[in-house]
Amino acid sequence: MPPQALIVQDAVALRAAPREAAAQQARLWQGELVEIRGERLEYVQVWDHQRERGGYVRASQLRRLSLDAAHADELLAVLRFVKDSAGSEGLGFGYGAAWLQAASPAQLSSPVGAEVLDAVAGAAQRLAQRASAAGLSRSAQEALMGQLDAAGRYGIRFNSHERGDRMQICYDGELFTRVLAMPAASAEQRARAALALTDPACEDPALGVLQRIQRQEDSASLLDQADAPGLPPVLKNRLQIRRASVWSAVAFERSRGAPGAAHAATAAERALEALARVDPQGLPDTDAGLMNDAVMRVNASRLAVVPASVPSKGLQLRTSPGAQAGQTCVSLHGGAVGSAPLWTQCSHGVVWSASFSVNREGNAAALAVQPMAGWRELWLLRKQAGGWTLSVLPPAPTLPGIGYAELAGWVPGGRQVLVAREARGEGRYQRRYEVLDLATLAPQRQASDPSVLGAFQRWQMPQWKQQSVSLR
Structure with missing residues (x-):
């Protein structure tokens, strides 16, 4: 040669x-x-x-x-030196490919072979992330396009998707898949591969509904298989954060009537279990946003584990299938059996009947409705002179992203309600606890910490404090 x-x-x-x-x-x-x-x-x-x-x-x-077997160790030494260096991904591809050519069949299937595939796959993922970054100069863009083209010569493939006003470039993950199939791969390498293959930023937005649901189910299974003891603390936390996020999405889809709907509670329980296994002391600053997002996703779907109960007296909530596919109609009824509904509304979101709550005065009620995975809204019903009216409280006044708005309690007197909100949307993150005026829904007091609000200290509902993951 x-x-x-x-x-x-x-x-x-x-x-x-x-x-x-x-x-x-x-x-x-x-x-x-x-x-x-x-x-x-x-x-x-x-x-x-x-x-x-x-x-x-x-x-x-x-x-x-030098591509002969005698120089395989030298090639491996250089690869180990450059594999985690940002901007040296092309060297990783070249030295990795050279080692694969120089290595013997026994070496290819050994732990060292898994190490090389993991290093090359990691370099490909890092290059894709750099190429997807916003605000790149023209020269930086040209260099990255050249490196992506060079990577293609080694058979490394990338996909691109439009995300808002920018292009998301993703490594197709072939080498990560090979790592998972290797018996010699370590638990750490398998965990990294599972995280890369389940990256939500690389989900094709053109996937159909059934394809997206199947991908979520497959991702949840893959992450569970990668959950092994002995992982480094940072990697373990990232795996649990991803597990929590994916299982919460599975819980939402199952609750909508997807295949396996009867197991929605199981999925929500796994999401909560994964979130509980995250060690806050092992979270680097760079992962704080991932943790907040996972909390919001899990909290949005956690009601799948709460069994619905029918009040023996007073206002009652009833649900029925709507006229359109996937639609649920909700109606509010008084205590009399067979009475006409006081109010009716239909929605394509998941109606969490277990969340239905009425204040002591009977002039207000609350219901959680989740229109999409990771986004739960609070429906507030208020009794007024013309009858019952609905007001929808979103997690934030932005386009739907990730978040929840939930009832935290009723203040006696029928004039105030306690609401917890947390959301990320349009590039902003916020978490706040509010004391709202029931008449106008304007916040009378609000804070990022409920302990500084006297109304929260006195009137928060015990079940909210016990079940919500908002308090952390």
């Missing part, structure tokens, strides 16, 4: 002659592999098979590769 060399810098000029003033034939990018044809002065004569073009490259801008 002709001698090979790896380009180690970006925007390397491939020149027509071995001098700086010679015409530039092409620009090469970190990670590209070229064939060595000779040397002249401070330049190496190379041939680029991809472009079918030859030329000269400065010797300092490439590294010769």
Whole structure:
């Protein structure tokens, strides 16, 4: 095999002659592999098979590769050095591919083989994340596109999806899948692979409903399999955070009547269990946002574990299938059997009947309705002169993202209600506890900590304090 060399810098000029003033034939990018044809002065004569073009490259801008078994350990040492270095992903691809070519069949199936696949897959994921970052300069974008193209020469594939006003680039995960299939892979490598393959940012927005539901079920199973003892604290926490988020989405879909609807409570229990296993002391600052998002997702679907109860007297809530597929109609009734409904409303969201609550004065009621995974709204019913009216309290006055609004308690007198809200949407995160005026729904007092609100200290409902994960 002709001698090979790896380009180690970006925007390397491939020149027509071995001098700086010679015409530039092409620009090469970190990670590209070229064939060595000779040397002249401070330049190496190379041939680029991809472009079918030859030329000269400065010797300092490439590294010769030895692809025989005798040099496999040297290749592995360099790969270990560069595998976690941001901006050196192309070197990871090149040295990883070189080791795979030089290694013996026994080495390929050994723990070292799993280590190399994990390193190359991690570099591909990191490159995709860098390419998806917002605010990149034109030169940075050009360099990243060149590196993505170089990665494609090694068979590394990327997918792209539109996310709002930007493009999300994702590694397709083939090598992570191979790591999971290797008996020699460590628990840590399996956990990293499971996290990469279940990244919600890389879910194709064009997936159909049934495909999305199946992906969530598969992701939950994959994460459970990767949940092993002995993981490093940070990795263990990230795995539990992802498990909690995915199982909460599964609970929501099952509650909507998806296949396995009878097991919605099981899914919600697993989400709560995973969240409880997160160690706050092992959370780095960079994971605080992930933790908050998981809490909101789990809290939005936690009512799946609460059994519905029918009050023996007073106002009662009844549900029935709506005229449209997936629709649920809700009606409010007085105590008399067979009485006409006092109020009726239909929704395509999940109506959590177990959340239905009436204040002591009987002039207000609350119900939790979840229109989408990770977003739960609070329906407030108020008795007014013209009858009962509905007001929907969203988690935040933004486009739906992640969050919940939930009843925390009733203040005696029938004039105030306690509400907890937490949301992330349109790039903003907020958590607040509010004492609302029932007549206007305007906040009379609010705080990010309920302990500073006297009404919360005296009138919060015991079941809310016991069941909600809002308090943390």
